[in-house]
Amino acid sequence: MDNRPIGFLDSGVGGLTVARELMRQLPHEEIIYIGDSARAPYGPRPAEQIREYTWELVNFLLTKDVKMIVVACNTATAVAWEEIKDSLSIPVLGVILPGSSAAIKSTTKGHIGIIGTPMTIASNIYEQKIKALAPQMEVLSLSCPKFAPLVESNEMNSSVAKKVVYESLAPLVGKVDTLVLGCTHYPLLRPIIQNVMGPQVKLIDSGAECIRDVSVLLNYFQLNRSREVSTVKHRFYTTANPGSFKAIADQWFDQKIEVEHVDLSQLDNQIEME
Amino acid sequence: MDNRPIGFLDSGVGGLTVARELMRQLPHEEIIYIGDSARAPYGPRPAEQIREYTWELVNFLLTKDVKMIVVACNTATAVAWEEIKDSLSIPVLGVILPGSSAAIKSTTKGHIGIIGTPMTIASNIYEQKIKALAPQMEVLSLSCPKFAPLVESNEMNSSVAKKVVYESLAPLVGKVDTLVLGCTHYPLLRPIIQNVMGPQVKLIDSGAECIRDVSVLLNYFQLNRSREVSTVKHRFYTTANPGSFKAIADQWFDQKIEVEHVDLSQLDNQIEME
Structure with missing residues (x-):
């Protein structure tokens, strides 16, 4: 105790x-x-x-x-x-290892997307951890530099937020069955992210x-x-x-x-x- | 790695x-x-x-x-x-802390049963761990000295096993909503134990x-x-x-x-x- x-x-x-x-x-x-x-x-x-x-x-x-x-x-x-x-x-x-493990358990087709800040994505750490555990996975990483500032300025429900999320995530739509929210700000944008990615994509909240x-x-x-x-x-x-x-x-x-x-x-x- | x-x-x-x-x-x-x-x-x-x-x-x-x-x-x-x-x-x-935690999460009425070997039950360790985490729980412990020897002698499906389990568990039937299998031999007797306790009792496999x-x-x-x-x-x-x-x-x-x-x-x- x-x-x-x-x-x-x-x-x-x-x-x-x-x-x-x-x-x-x-x-x-x-x-x-x-x-x-x-x-x-x-x-x-x-x-x-x-x-x-x-x-x-x-x-x-x-x-x-x-x-x-x-x-x-x-x-x-x-x-x-x-x-x-x-x-x-x-x-x-x-938060990275728990998120990586959960993504491997969640994916059905082995196509995992990672979104995060420029530093997290540049570090390539999610891909490294996922591939070390399960080398057969395909990982698509995408830097979303505008997401955290949206949340910090309490704009997560605004029409600006919807537009930014829609435009930012376009490269991943239809390409992954599991998406890791690789920044703890992103669950605050979860409804918009889920809407853009589609209901069949599993969102992993690493936190x-x-x-x-x-x-x-x-x-x-x-x-x-x-x-x-x-x-x-x-x-x-x-x-x-x-x-x-x-x-x-x-x-x-x-x-x-x-x-x-x-x-x-x-x-x-x-x-x-x- | x-x-x-x-x-x-x-x-x-x-x-x-x-x-x-x-x-x-x-x-x-x-x-x-x-x-x-x-x-x-x-x-x-x-x-x-x-x-x-x-x-x-x-x-x-x-x-x-x-x-x-x-x-x-x-x-x-x-x-x-x-x-x-x-x-x-x-x-x-x-295996004891994971089993204790799981029992606390599983119970709906707060009535948890523990079955184990004479030493495990005499040590009172499950009750201590459960009460430390959740003092409001009621814990009923029961020593089942005959269960592990049944399994070690590969008799887990015999009519003797059914009789022994039935007689041993009588004091707990109807008194708990969750039962911890506090001995790693007991999952080998799980079908018989579930049958005696009733389908509504959740069995926790500590292993x-x-x-x-x-x-x-x-x-x-x-x-x-x-x-x-x-x-x-x-x-x-x-x-x-x-x-x-x-x-x-x-x-x-x-x-x-x-x-x-x-x-x-x-x-x-x-x-x-x-």
Whole structure:
């Protein structure tokens, strides 16, 4: 038993789709969430900068005494998951391996599509992981640089969003039977994506898949929170304006949450002083 | 990627039910199995002896260069899982936590039954794990000392088996909505058990649940076997007569397997010589 919270990090609000899955699958666990909306999206940034930012988020979560970290961001997972996992003594989960495994299990014809940020797609990491597990798979990858900014600006239901998704996904329509939403922002666009791809295409939410793994690892490492602790208080932090973050979160969670602003540059001083 | 086999240990043939689940869920992974049928059943033995025997099986598997160990025996898991897991650098899975978690998810009325060997039931470990995760559950535990010997003697379809199961389970009939098969031998008696308990009672196969966790941990620790290696050659060892072991295994797996006898006392010399 371990009653400490689970840490979630993301470039912005996308990881909220993963946090919501945790609330659904493991309602007795507590969340500390940090979204780096001030510097989102991570996708178009150079790898070294993404690595540096991701470590700042990890260090913030460590000051909150988390028992596990979920890298709820495909871009950060692609760049830094293995390094963070190997450096920390607590379990660290990414979203890419769970999404890859689920896609292999889901596909019927062996034609898998991957959509993600420019960095995730350029890293080719989904294709690598899928082909390592199942070399016979055909993988079509597509960078969708406009999707995460749409979500960060709370435009996921607008007519602009519909037009952008329709135009962006055109190269994949009719070519895959399974599509991995390789960015945690994308489940917020899910109805539009499903509509464009057609009802027969299975959409894989890598974040939701990741939470199934969280459950197994909580068991394996014996870190489950006791259900005797009846109160659950999640905490959300953003590096940008809490108002915009809260507007998206309230809508996504279907409940009011409290969001605090955090200045990560202050964190360095705090860590040095400790 | 790691192409080494996964080690399975059991007091006898019961763990074959867990191995079969691995073949079904992860057909590209290879198995090294050791069953201690010469000293089965473990259930009625004192804890210290079970601990000693289990370590002998673990040490045998380590000589075969396994990448992960599945303690495919509830009695051995109850007595020694945590100690073995903490001592080895490779992942070690037991069957009790996966079974407990699955029972909590499965139950509708919160009335869970546990059946197991005398040692597993006396350890009270299922009730402890279930109540720690979900204190509101009502757990009814029942020792079934005659079940594992029935299976070890290949009598699982006999009229004696039906009578024994019927009489043994009487105290639980009508009192639980979910029943954990807390011994890996029991899935071999599943049709009879389901018949006695009634079709509305959900039977939890702790071994099958454990293999779902194996899949997640292979991902997490990046130990999956490459699917490019097309040949899969499982190896089975028993401390007793290979003929009797093989008769049960062939029937259970619905395919012929090769079984070798192993003398664990020779192993000590071998390890000393290395």
